[in-house]
Amino acid sequence: SNLFHHVRSNKHQKHLDLFYKTQTIELEEQTSSVTRPTFTMDLTRMMIACNIPLAKVEQPEFINFFEKHCGKRLPSRTTLTKCMEEECETICSKIKDQLKEKDIFVQADETTDSQGRAMTAIMAGTLNGVTLERPFLIGLSDVTTINNQSLQLAVIRALRKVLGSELANKKLRLFLTDGASYCLKAGRGLRQQFPNLIHVTCIAHALNRVADHARTQFPKGNHLISEVKKFFRHFAASFKIPLPPEPVISR
CATH class of the missing domain: 3.30.420 (Nucleotidyltransferase; domain 5)
Structure with missing residues (x-):
């Protein structure tokens, strides 16, 4: 059937591998310490400063580019959202110290x-x-x-x-x-x-x-x-x- 051919296609296998990688990264980050990796925090700051939606880290082409040219596995969107909230609290604390x-x-x-x-x-x-x-x-x-x-x-x-x-x-x-x-x-x-x-x-x-x-x-x-x-x-x-x-x- 068409469903059987789609499951065995290269495109489906490629997207399935990317899905498993994303789930693995998210699980590793949830079980790690509270301190975020430097790459994750820098990526969050860069995407916010460049007005790039955090959901872009789940795009296959975006993931392939970082894995190919940077040798980095991208964190999930949920992880970046948590980093953004932590960064917001840090910035608010700095503003409070100034005011x-x-x-x-x-x-x-x-x-x-x-x-x-x-x-x-x-x-x-x-x-x-x-x-x-x-x-x-x-x-x-x-x-x-x-x-x-x-x-x-x-x-x-x-x-x-x-x-x-x-x-x-x-x-x-x-x-x-x-x-x-x-x-x-x-x-x-x-x-x-x-x-x-x-x-x-x-x-x-x-x-x-x-x-x-x-x-x-x-x-x-x-x-x-x-x-x-x-x-x-x-x-x-x-x-x-x-x-x-x-x-x-x-x-």
């Missing part, structure tokens, strides 16, 4: 992931009195609707996750956001829990709001600019003339 017992700032910003989902990024850093150091990303929340309460909750959760009992309410000095109304409300709400907090909004966002207010005060000028933009947009689309191959010299 605890120091004056810190928190920055909140909206972003999107690779799938277009709305995310709220929470960053924190130390205030040395002269310049702002490079902040640490301490929280990334998947939110469907962002408002002042969800922003406050995201900030507090991120700080408690990293600092834990070392979080001192008087050490949070600065809160950086854009000038949206819900951010202003979130700043006022956080100030009740952190008495020394100063809320600073984005200057570019504030200037944009000023310009938007000026647009409403001069409707004729706004209409003129709108018509000029429409003219140039339709003019360029109607001809579809490509750019010249060489710069045009007018002088």
Whole structure:
């Protein structure tokens, strides 16, 4: 039958051997000590830094490449996931050592992931009195609707996750956001829990709001600019003339 021929085929035997190798490696790593091999930890860090999904270690071509050119047998996806969790705890401990017992700032910003989902990024850093150091990303929340309460909750959760009992309410000095109304409300709400907090909004966002207010005060000028933009947009689309191959010299 077709099933019998498939079982005896070289392709099936090859994949079966790879499966047994993966199971053997996983069993050996589960029975070994808590300390991970250097190769496994380095592989985990490399794949995370290069944005390579950990599931790729189970691809036959990926396994064959490492066995052929590196002479290494790849660990299982489960092992790499455990290494990633251990590495995350190590990094959080290092961030905690950098932030605890120091004056810190928190920055909140909206972003999107690779799938277009709305995310709220929470960053924190130390205030040395002269310049702002490079902040640490301490929280990334998947939110469907962002408002002042969800922003406050995201900030507090991120700080408690990293600092834990070392979080001192008087050490949070600065809160950086854009000038949206819900951010202003979130700043006022956080100030009740952190008495020394100063809320600073984005200057570019504030200037944009000023310009938007000026647009409403001069409707004729706004209409003129709108018509000029429409003219140039339709003019360029109607001809579809490509750019010249060489710069045009007018002088």
